[in-house]
Amino acid sequence: MMLQPEKIEPVLPQRQPDSTALQIQGLNLWLGHTPVLEGVDLVLAQTGVTTLIGPSGAGKSSLLRCINGLYQNWQGQIELLGRDIRHWPGGWDQLRSHVGLIAQKPCVFPQSIRANVVFGVQGWRQRRRADALVEAVLRQAALWDEVSARLLAPAETLSLGQQQRLCIARALAIKPGLLLLDEPTASLDPRSKQLIEQSVKSLAASMPVLCVTHDLEQARRLGGQVVFMCDGKVIEQADCESFFQRPKRLESREFLSWNVCEC
Amino acid sequence: MNRSQISKIIIVGLALPALLLPGVCLAYILFKGLPALSWSFLFSATEGLGFGATSGVLAQLLGSLLLALLASLVATPFALGTALYYRLLASKRQQALLAGLLNMLQSIPPVVFGLFGLIVFVHLLQWGVSLLSGAIILAMVILPMLVLNSIASLERIPGQYTEAAQSLGLHHGAVIGRVWLVQAWPGILTGQLLGVARALSETAPILFTATVFSGVVWPESIFSPVTTLQTHIFYLAQEGSNPQVIQVAWGSAVVLLGLVAAFALLARYLANRYENPQHLGAER
Numbered sequence: 001m002m003l004q005p006e007k008i009e010p011v012l013p014q015r016q017p018d019s020t021a022l023q024i025q026g027l028n029l030w031l032g033h034t035p036v037l038e039g040v041d042l043v044l045a046q047t048g049v050t051t052l053i054g055p056s057g058a059g060k061s062s063l064l065r066c067i068n069g070l071y072q073n074w075q076g077q078i079e080l081l082g083r084d085i086r087h088w089p090g091g092w093d094q095l096r097s098h099v100g101l102i103a104q105k106p107c108v109f110p111q112s113i114r115a116n117v118v119f120g121v122q123g124w125r126q127r128r129r130a131d132a133l134v135e136a137v138l139r140q141a142a143l144w145d146e147v148s149a150r151l152l153a154p155a156e157t158l159s160l161g162q163q164q165r166l167c168i169a170r171a172l173a174i175k176p177g178l179l180l181l182d183e184p185t186a187s188l189d190p191r192s193k194q195l196i197e198q199s200v201k202s203l204a205a206s207m208p209v210l211c212v213t214h215d216l217e218q219a220r221r222l223g224g225q226v227v228f229m230c231d232g233k234v235i236e237q238a239d240c241e242s243f244f245q246r247p248k249r250l251e252s253r254e255f256l257s258w259n260v261c262e263c
Numbered sequence: 264m265n266r267s268q269i270s271k272i273i274i275v276g277l278a279l280p281a282l283l284l285p286g287v288c289l290a291y292i293l294f295k296g297l298p299a300l301s302w303s304f305l306f307s308a309t310e311g312l313g314f315g316a317t318s319g320v321l322a323q324l325l326g327s328l329l330l331a332l333l334a335s336l337v338a339t340p341f342a343l344g345t346a347l348y349y350r351l352l353a354s355k356r357q358q359a360l361l362a363g364l365l366n367m368l369q370s371i372p373p374v375v376f377g378l379f380g381l382i383v384f385v386h387l388l389q390w391g392v393s394l395l396s397g398a399i400i401l402a403m404v405i406l407p408m409l410v411l412n413s414i415a416s417l418e419r420i421p422g423q424y425t426e427a428a429q430s431l432g433l434h435h436g437a438v439i440g441r442v443w444l445v446q447a448w449p450g451i452l453t454g455q456l457l458g459v460a461r462a463l464s465e466t467a468p469i470l471f472t473a474t475v476f477s478g479v480v481w482p483e484s485i486f487s488p489v490t491t492l493q494t495h496i497f498y499l500a501q502e503g504s505n506p507q508v509i510q511v512a513w514g515s516a517v518v519l520l521g522l523v524a525a526f527a528l529l530a531r532y533l534a535n536r537y538e539n540p541q542h543l544g545a546e547r
Contacts, residue, residue, distance in 0.1 A: 097432025107423040120431030
């Protein structure tokens, strides 16, 4: 019997159609004695892709970790749908179940493909009865056609590109309201890269996606907004076309010309 | 002969006795003890040596296994709890303190634990010389080893699993139950088996707290004493003038060696079988 794919709607408290999805103000983060983020301001709309670019050590990955609460010792204000994430109902764990994070290196659990997809779903009964959800999110991650016949096979048997798409499906299964991707295609082949980019674009039609990348061509292809970070600060935020055609800041122009930044 | 060859000879000369002496010792025990083994020796508890000693070692075999397994069962939850505390809650300073404490506890002579058990469990709490007193004292002896092993098993879990699980919104308990324990159980179980092997090889702690020489095959309750292979060998060895008794002591030594080796080999098998932590979890 064919299962009807379930429509994935993010479940978030008090979603307001006209508000921004994410608003960050004056975010500072120190790791040990090193300042990692300094006065970061960022606004994300309800839908669309925002790519975070910048040289290594600019604080891009750290910013993602602050947003999903893996780092908690920051100062400043992070609001998700108008709610301060420090006071998220149910605490940091609940916050993380609303913010999907995809790491640079795919990390699948040593279980079956299906078990990986539903790993973050709460309750074992819900996990057992999640066939429709499994199909829906695997389709959204552009992986269904490749794995539908072997859902109980070990996830480690998938290629790296497939594993990364499995991680995206796993993050989607918790029905996040915001998707964070940390260089999701850094170690993947061009075909996998293309599939993930397509998947990200289609997801961005229904939710905000914040994607860190070192690949400027990828940032162009993804479109949407571009945020250029350097040395822990946001240097420029603009829509994709204006940023690449007419960067306003000298640092941005240098980075686009030479891929270096001397902030 | 050049310098390199000389240094090789010196190294082999130093290493050989270290391997040879235990080998010779083991071979001698097998040589002396194997002739004593028979079906009736292993699985009977009939008296036959006089002074209450049994010619078969069934009671001692059961007593040793019971004490060691019970000790391991008692120690396991505390070992796991301490390891989880170390990994989850302890600060760097507390971790260093705990590691130092565990290493110190490991170096305490087991006879001191035996003395503590005699005073506290046997006399003060009035549990008497019993299975319970002996099992708890043995649990205290093997606890540091089990904790250190559990910590090592938890530390072998790739950090990215923990982070991936946390990123999906799993709380601490779920991360422990669905990631850590699923990944670490082979290592923890290996530690338990080594703990049983260690408990089987301890004599001093149970000498005062759990064992009698004879008169018991299967303890009636946890407050009953037991007989064990370790103490059986200890008592029989003091009757050095009677060749029949000494023959039974050698036979008991071979049985004890076999038991310890069986648990150690099972532990080794598990460690090799699941050396790669990326085995499949139970949930499909």
